[in-house]
Amino acid sequence: MSFKPRFSKSSSCIYVGNLPGNVIEEEVYDLFGKYGRIKYIDIKPSRSSSSSYAFVHYYDLKDADYAIERRDGYKFDGFRLRVEHSGENRSFGKYRKKDDGVGPPIRTENRVIVTNLPDNCRWQHLKDIMRQCGDVGYANIERGKGIVEFVSYDDMLYAIEKFDGAEFKVYDDYYIVFSIYKVVYI
Structure with a gap:
């Protein structure tokens, strides 16, 4: 298992935000597989039921960069995708939703x-x-x-x-x- 800082532009993992809530791995693969070999895809549900997000892990940094260049802002199933290196300082801008998890930390005993x-x-x-x-x-x-x-x-x-x-x-x-x-x- 490799430790690569996910917020770094040197990471071959990309963040794909604003996906439809019912998106499946095959659809994400169809969107991003053409830009390079993918190690794996990790889809996460958003706190909002209407959208989700994913991490797409490429084998090569150049492929991740190319996917970002080609798919950031792309409209998919009525959703405008946000694609960037995983963990970058995301401001969320016009895509920010009230329940997107940005805000004060949630403290627990776990x-x-x-x-x-x-x-x-x-x-x-x-x-x-x-x-x-x-x-x-x-x-x-x-x-x-x-x-x-x-x-x-x-x-x-x-x-x-x-x-x-x-x-x-x-x-x-x-x-x-x-x-x-x-x-x-x-």
């Missing part, structure tokens, strides 16, 4: 600690990675340790199962291994 983070890891990186397991309400990093709070208890357990001991490639010859555990309140 908290995990993530250790052994690289020095260049920011809370945005960590939150993007942990979103693979579910809705993240809060994320922060202090002194090389990350704190992530999930909206759902089950999502927190899945994150522990998926990422504890997971190896991430940070540089060409440098790997890190996440250690993740639940915070127990006494």
Whole structure:
């Protein structure tokens, strides 16, 4: 498993926003497969039932860049797509909806600690990675340790199962291994 900062333009993962709520993987593949080889597609429902979003992971950065160039602003099934490198600082502009998740963090007791983070890891990186397991309400990093709070208890357990001991490639010859555990309140 590779660790690539998702907010970076050096990532071969793209964010596709404002998809129809009932979109299926094959439709996303049809839209983006022509721009390069796709590793996988991860479709997420939006908090609004009328739309969803996806992360399309390409093997090659050039293919991701080409897909962004060709599909950003493209109209699909009545929805104007927003396509950009995954995790970029998105302002949402005219696409912003009241319930799009932008706003104050949601604090919960479904908290995990993530250790052994690289020095260049920011809370945005960590939150993007942990979103693979579910809705993240809060994320922060202090002194090389990350704190992530999930909206759902089950999502927190899945994150522990998926990422504890997971190896991430940070540089060409440098790997890190996440250690993740639940915070127990006494």
